[in-house]
Structure formats: structure tokens, C-alpha cells
Amino acid sequence: MAKRRKLSNPLALTVMVLLDEGPMHPYQIAQTLRRRGKQHSVKINFGSLYTVVQNLEKHGYVEVTGVQREGNRPERTLYGLTEAGRDEMLAWLSDLIAVPADEFPVFETALSLLPVLPPGEVAELLADREQTLVVQAAAFRGVLTQLGDTLPRIFIIETEFQLHMIEAQLEWVRSFRKELTESTLEGIEEWRTFHDTGAVPEEWKDLDEQDIVLDPGQEN
Known part of the structure; x- marks a missing residue:
């Protein structure tokens, strides 16, 4: 189980990772991102x-390391990562990679409430x-091509992952929509009856009487 952290904003972790490369001022951090x-x-x-930087400083994860002066521009405060910040950064990142989080994506919420809409709709x-996902996939391929020309793959691996997730969702959406349009989805007739009559099908009522465990992480 992932440890409960003092800060939970992923932007804070991102800032710490950048500062691990060396001291920066907030404007420089923004430019680098x-x-x-x-x-x-x-x-x-x-x-x-x-x-975010102030909160990191408050918790002792970053500290002021100096002031940068460039011509007539205002002075900019440089921040660096502390030892405590580096320890927190490594532990936090390790948890995020190793421990799957319950993130409750809104699309999954919508799918869980699907029967309230007619199958055709x-x-x-x-x-x-599907059309939107096709556009998103094309956009991410463009981003990967653009960034891949200037950055090593390790620095764009998250964009590659995002593209794969979009493509996987696109494949699922197409498959599920085919089941709907071809009426091969199990239970679709009861679903249609519910919207045609307004009455909850007996098959659905029976489900409420059964002791069904829908949590994949919980044993029967």
C-alpha cells in the first residue's frame, strides 16, 4: 500500500524531479516543463x-540556494532540492510506479451507470x-514524432504510454459499440425492455438478491 504523503499534488513531485537536476527559479521550471x-x-x-514551490519549502523538501540576476530583469530566487526532498521524491515516485492507485476515471463511472440510457443512444x-479518440491518438502520434526528434525516448515514455492507453480504449469502444449495434451484448433485450416499458426487468431485480462480489481485489 502506498504511503500517505504530506503533499499529493503530482506537480510537486515533478518540480522536485526537475530540481534534482540542479537549482532553478520557478519561471525556469515552467519553461523546462x-x-x-x-x-x-x-x-x-x-x-x-x-x-507549489512554497509548499515544498514549507515541508523542508526544497530550499533557497541563491539569487539570479540577469541584466535589468528582476532578481529571481533559485531553489534547490534538500536531502529530505530527494528522499521524498524517490519514495513517492517509487510508490507511483509500483502500486496501482484507485483513480476512479470518470469514464468508468459513466460506464457503471450505463443502463439509465437506451442502448441505441x-x-x-x-x-x-470513437471519433474524438481517433483525433486524440493522431495528436499524440504527432507529439511523439515532434518530441522524439529532440528528446531521448526515456523522456517521452509517458506520452508513449498515453497513446497506447488511447488506442486500447479505442479498440474497446469499437468492440463494445459493435455488440450494441448488432444486438449481441448479453442482457441487451432486458435493457431495451426497461426503456420500452419503464419497468425494471425481473432479471435485474434478481441480481439485487444475490450476494455478488464485484471488487476484483476482494475474494468471494
Whole structure:
């Protein structure tokens, strides 16, 4: 089980990883994130970056290491990673890689509530989603090509993973939509009856009487 951390914002972890390369000021951190295309993998609010750095300093994970002066520009405070920050960074990142998290994606929530919509409408909505996923996949391929020309693969591996996840979702959506349009999905007739009559099918009522465990991590 992953340890409960003092900070949970992934942007804080991203900042610590950058500062492990050497001291930077917040504006430089923002520039580096943009240059490396990290906005595709980390929810970055550049306006709150200073607050993130302040929180890291508050917990002793970063510290002021100096001041940078460039011509007539205002002085910029440089921050560096502390030993405590490096320990936290390594432990946090290791947990994220090793321990799958319950992230509750909103699409999974929508799928869990699917019967409230008619099967035909769901098929049409999934067709819309399919088109969007096709566009997203093409966009990520473009990003990978662009970044791959300037960065080693290890620095864009998360974008590669995102593309694979989009492609996997696209494959599933196409398969499930085919089941809907061809009426091969188990239980689709009861689903249609529910919307035709407004009455909950007896087969569904029977499910509520059964002791069914739907948690893959829980034994029967």
C-alpha cells in the first residue's frame, strides 16, 4: 500500500524531479516543463507553480540556494532540492510506479451507470467518443514524432504510454459499440425492455438478491 504523503499534488513531485537536476527559479521550471512537453502528462497550472514551490519549502523538501540576476530583469530566487526532498521524491515516485492507485476515471463511472440510457443512444454516444479518440491518438502520434526528434525516448515514455492507453480504449469502444449495434451484448433485450416499458426487468431485480462480489481485489 502506498504511503500517505504530506503533499499529493503530482506537480510537486515533478518540480522536485526537475530540481534534482540542479537549482532553478520557478519561471525556469515552467519553461523546462513546456520545453519537455510535460503539460501532456502532468496537470500544470503555471500560475500556481510558485505556491507549489512554497509548499515544498514549507515541508523542508526544497530550499533557497541563491539569487539570479540577469541584466535589468528582476532578481529571481533559485531553489534547490534538500536531502529530505530527494528522499521524498524517490519514495513517492517509487510508490507511483509500483502500486496501482484507485483513480476512479470518470469514464468508468459513466460506464457503471450505463443502463439509465437506451442502448441505441449509448451506441451513438460511443460513436462520438470513437471519433474524438481517433483525433486524440493522431495528436499524440504527432507529439511523439515532434518530441522524439529532440528528446531521448526515456523522456517521452509517458506520452508513449498515453497513446497506447488511447488506442486500447479505442479498440474497446469499437468492440463494445459493435455488440450494441448488432444486438449481441448479453442482457441487451432486458435493457431495451426497461426503456420500452419503464419497468425494471425481473432479471435485474434478481441480481439485487444475490450476494455478488464485484471488487476484483476482494475474494468471494
